[in-house]
Structures are given as structure tokens and as C-alpha cells.
């Protein structure tokens with residue numbers, strides 16, 4: 310089975326701290342990590358490969374430093390990967406991102422399965438997976454919580470979660486799935502993997518390499534624009550309810566009544 | 572491009588700490604931008620006290636379409652497991668207002684099997700017209716079919732705005748529609764308004780787990796599409812005297828081709844409202860200490876008709892299913908009240924609760940980080956506080 314896993318480098322949330330005075334979250338340090346859901350995407354790819362053979366490649370669009378993410382994926386056991394990087398890609402919305410990723414994936418060859426995380430923790434849109442499926446003209450199943458290959462790896466049987474419950478679905482390959490954190494427990498890097506990662510020179514593909522039309526990538530290819538931003542602040546009304554447990558509970562009940570919640 | 576006006580920059584570093592991407596740093600007393608990592612989100616522009624940062628957000632010319640050809644506001648109705656999702660009515664409430672501002676009609680698109688009887692309710696809730704797509708093949712939700720039909724209708728009728736719920740279903744097929752139409756889609760909006768001078772839809776959404784509110788526009792492409800978070804917009808009361816038109820949409824075999832087969836669709840029993848939908852959420856942390864103590868959480872939740880959520884510590888311990896997890900790798904919630912019981916307030920958890928109107932925390936450690944953002948904090952043992960709280964609320968209810 311030939312599998313492509315899309316991974317995104319995101320800011321490490323654990324370096325964020327709450328600033329009491331300003332009431333906002335501030336960032337300390339600039340560590341980047343692989344988007345948490347993408348570890349589950351990698352794991353899903355690796356376990357299918359363990360079962361059926363084939364290879365798993367990772368693809369990431371980002372700055373050249375995103376090669377670190379690819380190396381980490383290699384240390385986990387993926388066979389290889391590329392960074393799709395070009396100044397022209399900066400400021401891409403999801404429409405431009407899926408165009409770019411699709412171009413890169415098509416350049417890399419034919420895949421039986423493309424796996425994405427459910428969503429990236431910074432952009433938070435969850436739009437890249439479904440959009441990419443349309444670009445590649447393959448069916449898409451989102452929010453996958455269980456995944457099983459059937460018919461000798463020609464089809465997948467999947468559990469797709471929704472608010473009220475779930476659907477059991479079957480899809481022919483090639484297909485694209487987006488996965489939840491509950492799908493699996495990602496493995497840890499092996500020593501051998503780490504050695505291989507260290508030795509790997511991660512190829513970087515630019516707009517020309519993937520044959521992209523530069524008017525369709527980055528800011529130029531993005532229909533959406535950020536018009537303005539604000540940093541929400543927390544309610545400064547912080548109050549500790551003191552006293553004996555009974556008094557604390559009474560105080561809370563009073564506050565909840567005032568707010569019309571009780 | 573993000574530009575620093577060097578003369579204005581005082582090197583205070585506000586931009587550096589505001590940037591989530593580490594794309595701007597102060598070097599030799601001046602801010603320096605790394606163009607490779609900058610996502611042009613603009614957080615630093617707002618953080619700069621000296622107005623020394625400028626973001627040139629000029630994007631491409633677009634496809635050069637005639638924007639005036641696109642008129643009307645559409646809302647996609649979500650019908651699953653035998654009922655219309657509440658977010659549909661919320662979208663109609665907002666859609667009514669947008670359509671009135673723009674001076675156009677409001678259309679609801681209803682797709683499903685055996686859904687015809689639900690069309691008139693959409694009119695009672697604000698629609699002028701319903702595009703009714705009722706077909707046995709639409710019994711189950713299949714992305715491809717729903718996306719293809721909606722994209723076809725949009726190409727034929729050219730609405731300027733399409734709104735959908737940011738639900739599992741909407742977040743799955745709506746991005747496919749936007750890609751088919753090669754237009755912009757703003758995810759998970761919490762606020763929508765019209766800028767009258769150019770009829771632009773101003774779409775406000777939280778990003779970075781609520782750390783930033785971005786207002787997004789789609790100036791040169793149509794339709795302007797948004798998914799909207801459930802429970803933030805107000806639905807209109809049903810007015811059964813409202814009149815409207817119901818248009819049945821015929822389908823062809825081509826519309827119904829699909830590579831995905833739904834074997835079964837299961838609605839899970841839940842004792843309360845879904846987590847993302849609940850107005851009150853009781854969240855349990857490791858401080859609940861045992862699975863047995865979770866009974867208190869469930870009891871309080873059923874008293875308040877609240878959803879039950881958890882930190883990862885609790886879902887890892889399987890005291891609650893994974894779907895109850897709130898935070899970075901779980902659900903994002905924005906209830907009226909979040910009550911955290913024995914939760915420390917790790918950042919990965921906190922990013923999922925920031926949209927709550929009121930945060931109450933019970934924790935025995937006075938230094939627990941959750942107290943930094945709690946509206947009200949109680950230092951105490953959950954085993955003591957929760958039974959008292961349950962008792963008091965019972966009394967209130969009895970009175």
C-alpha cells in the first residue's frame with residue numbers, strides 16, 4: 310500500500326503561558342512541533358504498512374525548517390518525505406494550501422491512501438483534508454476513530470464520528486481520511502529510526518518543482534483575507550470564594566443565580 | 572508582507588511575545604520579521620503600542636468574476652437522525668438579518684430522505700424559500716453527494732453567501748463544496764456581519780485555540796462561505812404565519828454517484844446534551860480521584876442538564892470516553908458555565924474552554940493554574956464541595 314501522510318509543523322502549545330496582568334496567553338520560546346493529530350495520521354499509515362507492506366511518505370508545506378518535522382516522522386518509521394517550501398507559498402489559506410499539497414502529491418506519484426490529521430491546532434480549520442480530497446479527485450472520510458483495511462487492502466472500513474453518534478462506512482481506495490486522536494496510540498521513535506533520520510537529507514520542493522501555477526499559491530491564490538485581528542482577553546472578574554465549604558458553595562450558588570444560570 | 576517601520580519601532584518586544592509562530596524577534600533594539608515563518612495573521616500589528624507594524628494584505632486579483640451576478644443568502648439545513656439540527660435555526664436567524672441588510676432573499680437548502688415535511692419549519696424560522704432535495708439516496712450522509720449537489724445548485728443560482736453549521740457534517744462536506752467552487756471558506760465563525768459599502772461578509776472566528784479572533788473577508792470570490800459554530804447565534808422564534816416558497820430540486824444519476832458506502836448510522840445514547848452543544852459543562856479532572864467519584868459529576872450534570880467533559884487525564888484513565896475530552900486534542904467548548912472539578916488547568920486543556928462565559932474551578936491546590944482564568948475559584952476538595960453543591964441546588968430546585 311502506498312500511503313502519503315500530510316503533516317504540519319505548529320507552534321508548541323506547551324510553551325504558551327497565561328499572562329495574569331494582560332489576561333492573554335503569551336508565548337515563550339519558539340519551538341515547533343508536529344501537529345498532535347498528525348502523529349495519529351503517521352501511526353495509521355505505519356500500521357497499514359506493517360500489515361500490507363508498501364511505503365509511507367510524509368508531505369509538509371511550510372518553511373525550510375519544517376524538514377525537522379519530516380525527520381521526526383522518519384525517526385518514527387516512515388520511509389521518506391518532502392518539504393514543500395517557497396516564499397510564494399506564504400499566507401496561503403486552505404484553498405491555496407490544498408492546491409499546493411495536491412500538486413506536490415501528484416508529483417510524488419500515485420497513492421492508495423492519503424491521511425491527514427483531523428485539524429491543525431493553530432489554523433484550526435479542519436478544511437485541508439476534505440479540500441485536498443476534491444483536488445485529488447478521491448473520496449474523503451473525516452473524523453475517523455476506527456480504521457480497518459479489508460479486501461486485501463483494496464478497501465477501508467471506517468468508523469466516522471459525529472456529534473450524535475457514528476457511521477460505519479466503507480470506501481474504495483484510493484481515498485483520503487482525516488483521523489482523530491482516539492484512533493490509535495502513536496509509537497515512539499526507535500534508535501534505528503533516529504539514526505536514519507539523522508542521516509537523511511530531506512528534499513525541498515519549490516513551486517517550480519511541483520509545477521504549481523504561482524497565481525494559485527500563497528496569498529495570491531487565497532480567496533480569504535484576514536481583515537483584522539484582536540486578542541481576546543479574559544474576564545478580569547477573578548474572585549476566590551473563601552470560607553468553609555458550606556460558605557463557598559453558598560457564594561457560588563449566589564453567583565450562579567445572579568448570572569441567571571440557576 | 573509584514574513591514575516594520577524602523578523609525579517608529581522602540582524595540583519593546585510586545586510583538587515578539589504576541590507572535591504564536593516566533594516569526595518576529597527584537598534584534599539590536601528593533602523588530603525583525605522572518606518571512607518564512609510569518610503567517611500574516613496580524614496579531615503583532617494589534618499588539619504594537621507604537622503602530623510600527625504594517626501588514627500589506629493585498630492578495631491576488633481573484634478570478635475576475637462579476638460580483639454583481641451573485642445575489643442572495645443561503646443557509647444549509649442539517650438534518651440527521653430524524654431531526655433538524657438546532658444550528659440550522661440559528662443560521663436562519665442570522666441569515667435573515669444578513670439578507671435584510673443586503674436586501675436579498677434568504678434561501679434554505681434542505682437535503683435528505685423523507686425531509687419534505689420539515690421544509691415549512693425552515694420558512695417559519697426565517698427562510699423566504701427552501702430548495703428541497705428529498706431523495707432516498709440521501710438517507711445517509713455521504714460527503715461526495717451532498718457536496719456535489721450543493722456545488723451544482725450554487726453554480727446555477729449564484730448566491731453571494733452560503734452558511735453552514737460547523738458540525739462534524741458541515742466541517743466535512745462544506746470544505747469540499749468551497750474547493751469545487753474555488754472560493755474561500757471561513758471556519759468555525761462566531762460572528763457574521765455585512766460591510767455595506769462592498770457587501771462583504773465580515774466573518775469573525777477564533778484561531779489558535781481561541782487565542783486570537785480574526786475577522787476574515789473574501790473580497791474577490793463568490794460565494795462567500797462560512798461554517799458557523801453551534802450555539803453562538805440566536806434562532807428566531809418559529810412564526811407559523813410566515814409564507815415562503817418550497818422548490819423541489821430534481822436529481823440525476825450523476826448527482827448520486829458515490830465511492831463511499833454507509834453500512835450503518837448509529838445514534839449513541841447520551842444522558843445529557845452533547846458536549847459541544849451544552850450550555851453548562853461539568854468537567855472532571857484527575858482530581859476526581861476515582862471512577863466511583865465520577866458519579867458526583869454525573870449527578871450534578873443531570874441536575875443542571877449539563878454536558879459532561881473531561882481533561883485528558885480522565886479520558887486516558889477511561890473514566891469517560893475519549894469524545895468527552897476538552898482541549899487542544901479534544902473538543903472546544905463555549906458554554907455559559909464551565910465548572911472544572913479537580914482540573915489543574917494545563918494549557919492544552921485551557922485552550923478548549925476559553926470561549927466559556929463563566930469559568931468556575933474547584934481545586935484543592937490554591938496555586939493551580941486554572942485559578943488564573945477562573946471567574947470564580949473554590950479552593951477545596953471535590954469530595955466535599957460537590958456533594959454540598961448538589962444538595963444546595965436540589966434545595967433551590969425544590970423551592
Ligand SMILES: Cc1cc2nc3c(=O)[nH]c(=O)nc-3n(C[C@H](O)[C@H](O)[C@H](O)COP(=O)(O)OP(=O)(O)OC[C@H]3O[C@@H](n4cnc5c(N)ncnc54)[C@H](O)[C@@H]3O)c2cc1C
Pocket residue numbers: 314315316317344346347350368369370371401402403404406410424425426427428429430431432433434435436437438533535610611612755756757758776778783785787
Ligand atoms: C488567524 C488565522 C485564521 C485563518 N482562518 C482561515 C479560514 O477561516 N479559512 C481558510 O481557508 N484559511 C484560514 N487560515 C489559513 C490556514 O490556517 C492555512 O491555510 C493553513 O495552511 C492550513 O489550515 P489549517 O492550519 O487550518 O489546517 P487544518 O485544515 O486544520 O489541518 C488538517 C490537516 O491537514 C494537513 N495539513 C494542514 N496544513 C498542512 C501543511 N501546511 N502541510 C501539510 N499538511 C497540512 C495536516 O494533516 C492537518 O492535520 C487562517 C490562518 C490564520 C493565521
Ligand SMILES: Cc1cc2nc3c(=O)[nH]c(=O)nc-3n(C[C@H](O)[C@H](O)[C@H](O)COP(=O)(O)OP(=O)(O)OC[C@H]3O[C@@H](n4cnc5c(N)ncnc54)[C@H](O)[C@@H]3O)c2cc1C
Pocket residue numbers: 345855856857858859860881882883884885896897898899900901902912913914915916917918919920933934935936939951952953954
Ligand atoms: C500534545 C498534547 C495534547 C494534549 N491535549 C490535551 C487536551 O486536549 N485536553 C486535556 O485536558 N489535556 C491535554 N493534554 C494533557 C495536559 O497537558 C494535562 O496533562 C491534562 O490536561 C491534565 O489533566 P488534569 O488537570 O485532570 O490532571 P492534573 O494536571 O494531574 O491535575 C489534577 C488537579 O486536581 C487537583 N486535585 C487533586 N485531588 C483533588 C481533590 N480531591 N479535590 C480537588 N482537587 C484535587 C490537583 O491539585 C491538580 O491541580 C495534552 C498534552 C499534550 C502533550
